[in-house]
Amino acid sequence: MLKLHELKVASVEKNTPETVVVTLDLPDALKHEFEYKQGQHLTLCKTIEGEDLRRSYSICSGVAEAKLQVAIRRVEGGRFSTFANENLLAGEILNVMAPAGHFYVDLDPLSERTYVAFAAGSGITPIMSIIKTTLAAEPNARFMLFYGNRSKLSTIFINELAFLKNQYMERFTYWHFLSQEDLEIDFFKGRLDAGKVKDILGKIVPADQIDHAFVCGPDAMIDAVVGTLVGAGLSGDKIHFEKFLSEGQKAVAPKRAADTSSLTAMTLIIDGDEVNMNASKDVAVLDAALDMGLDVPFACKGGVCCTCRAKVLEGTVEMVLNQGLEPEEVAAGYVLTCQSFVTSDKAVLSFDE
The missing domain is CATH 3.40.50.80 (Nucleotide-binding domain of ferredoxin-NADP reductase (FNR) module)
Known part of the structure; x- marks a missing residue:
């Protein structure tokens, strides 16, 4: 499961009047954890005015550059992007999840593509x-x-x-x-x-x-x-x-195929622990977990970033929107829990797969 790590901001540089490039200082102990593929993204977390905000931003540095950078463009009404462009300074600490995403192809030094x-x-x-x-x-x-x-x-x-x-x-x-x-x-x-x-x-x-x-x-x-x-x-x-959601933009999911207000006996596997709960089938799996106070990974909550990915081990789950998982992942039983609703009376999902 993706965890939060404290990283120090090494520098914040203006790239356009409304965009900054943020370089993160990566200690030796976390270099393996933060190895990334080109095209992946990071989830940045910061408490701003008492609220825990999480946003996903794509890595813009090249793998061979041996540095970790993201670009953050300010959007109107965007609390995190405004903070990053106006107030974020070198030396500040951000909570960051390890790189994620599938927007890349494997490279071959012998190819002529x-x-x-x-x-x-x-x-x-x-x-x-x-x-x-x-x-x-x-x-x-x-x-x-x-x-x-x-x-x-x-x-x-x-x-x-x-x-x-x-x-x-x-x-x-x-x-x-x-x-x-x-x-x-x-x-x-x-x-x-x-x-x-x-x-x-x-x-x-x-x-x-x-x-x-x-x-x-x-x-x-x-x-x-x-x-x-x-x-x-x-x-x-x-x-x-x-695809990505601009800060404040909400994904529009299609209507659910099955609407029901009955309960499901749901088991979530998180860091090797099993958590059992009774949850409404009308509540997304991620929201049910957060309502229980569980420390589960998430960022955009719009079916895009894949941070909240989990695997269905038992039961049936309806995923109403998917803009991030590859077809083979869906076929293997993975869902985006922010957009997924249990449709069976019992279900088991693992965030550890």
């Missing part, structure tokens, strides 16, 4: 880690980035991308698309929508030349890009996307 990434806004954060790690680990890889933003001023990592271009001139190329600035070339105006992606596939990189495509940004952008890639013939196993 072509990678393409589509990012919008803060969706660049995990993509940045993927680009840096891939180019360092695969000497013959080529990487193309198509990156949409409102304006040049709001573009996260604009200088870092230019540095990477100079470092990997023959293997890394990127294109900026701006929706709120006048540009001389029409091709670069507007959002990364289906029409724009069709143009990219027609003018720059055909779908049959792409070995893996990564997509991260708002839901509508992801749906448009993925749909266009599939329509162009790119197989689903080559398309990887990650």
